[in-house]
Amino acid sequence: MSAGSDTPGTETPGALWRRNLWVWAALMALLALSAWAAYWPYGRIDTAVGFGIAGAKTVLVALVFMQLKRAGALVRLVATCGLFWAAILFTLTLADVLSRMVNR
Template sequence: MALLAFSAWAAYWPYGRIDTAVGFGIAGAKTALVALVFMRLKHASGLVRIVAACGLFWAAILFTLTLADVLSRMVNR
């Protein structure tokens, strides 16, 4: 619930240039919470952990490329 409240608060607070990075940071914290608690990766077998780590690595690549695109568009304005 705290992450939800922080997410709603961050949506209306003007951060300027780091607005997108703050949103991605909150999303990353929510993702970690879902993976560890609700998917029970703490107690999963090794293969399940490897598959989850590969999925998170791929998501990190996509987030990084998206953030780079957004920030490069802000610089060129």
């Protein structure tokens, strides 16, 4: 197999490091942005900014480190089911928090 094929495991170590270094740097920048945003009051948009940063980090990890871009259909289906389940849990948690705010 050649070093340039799309088969997993054939990427040269140098190319792998270069690709992952950029993703790691982006994740560290998003982490710094997240920490910075935690100390600045944005009002109502504060939560949206946090979720936007978390979503960007999730997409980077899923596409690059989990290699969902090159994964088969079954692996993508399982990842989608995991995201769907996380959305259900988030919705239930949000419903609980909102119901407690009504009673105040």
